[in-house]
Amino acid sequence: MDVSQLGAQSSFLGQGQSAGSNKKLGQDQFLKLLVAQMKNQDPINPMDGKEFASQLAQFNSVEQLVGVNKGVSSLKQTQEMMRTEMTNSMAASLTGKSVRALSNKVNLDAGGSVDINFELNNTAEDVEIIVKDAAGSTVRTESLNGGSNGANTWTWDGRNNDGRTVAEGQYSIEVKATNGDKGVKARMFTEGTANRIRFSGDGVLISVDGVEVPIGNVETVGIQSSSS
Template sequence: MSNINQVGASNPLDQYSIDKKAPPKADRGELGKDQFLELMIAQLTNQNPLEPKENGEFIAQLAQFSTVEGITNMSGGFDKLATAMKSSQALQASSLVGGAVTVDGQQESALRYGDLVFGTANITPGADNLVLQIEDEFGQVIESVALGPQPSGELAFKWNGLDLEVNGKWADIDYDKFETDEDGNPFPHPEGNYRFRIMGNVAGQNMAQAVSMSSRVDSVSILADNTVKLNLENGKDTTLDKVTRINHVF
């Protein structure tokens, strides 16, 4: 397994070329394409012109040889292309180091001073009375914010430990509960891990909405099978197929 922390300037695709290769040699005891052509030509040369033999089987077999050879060459080309795409994907993923990505189904996010945490939720059609709850690492609810009417589908929000923006609009936060500095400016919640959940009323029942939260990318690893793994803060990791949103580089 190798780690990537920087992106080089070279194009990862330059090292790969999809050239036609000579077809593999036939195993002994099996009729190769060249031998088959020699036999076919010999039969055509020596046959009675007044009673030509049926050559349909020869033609069908020749077509089969061509098809197999083409598939073999194509398969090798696809293997090279797949490897090139993996290398390109790894280099692209390395550009995420230091940034934040939203991971499907992850409900926790780490807050750092001066940074934002990002989240999305899939709002069920017909859901109302939506409330966003934020819990600290001890399970205590430190924020419970009414979101007001929201359309179904994806809801996006971001939080800096103090202010909450939901779908581009500022949420109504009770700032009176925060301690303030000498100028009256409120202090945000302390750094740490926070869990986010959104509850809503659906057909008379209180139902949790699917939430996905962001994490900072610390490094990128390439596994033995060429899978690209993102190593996240707090020892977590994920793969690119689980990243639902790329937020920004801090």
């Protein structure tokens, strides 16, 4: 094959290709290049039939893969749309229901108290509950005489370490549990009525008695609230 002549043909095709915003070699371009290759082959040493068949087979495989990739991309988009629609529908159905969701936040009403719910993966001899305000400052530290494996509840009376009533608002909770010199894992959760749904850039948020939680953090859903 005359490589120099083929190179000239390839250069011509390359110019046309660059005009198309540097796109990948398409079907028409491939066929033109293949015809140019056949026209400019060395008559004394023509292209081997097996090599020609191999090139066609490779091109066919690439075309099939391109089709598969497009199909997968379209399927993925469809699944994303379906998942979004299902999530939105499920979120709307939670309004007015009693739910339990993972969260380390509590909402304190003015002059009121609030239950702090937490779950231990083992029995703990010592449990320390730390309440922090929105600025991250500790307002209350309470030491409990142990905690049981599973769900536990401590009611915060809304007072700080000096015994003064703190302002209403949202507070974050930290639970430190130990059994001797070993730590015990703890996680916080909130229980209440889902009274509002908000669609944000971060996903669907459920308001549970004033505390917003991602819908993915909802663990259980109870019966319809009697107050709704």
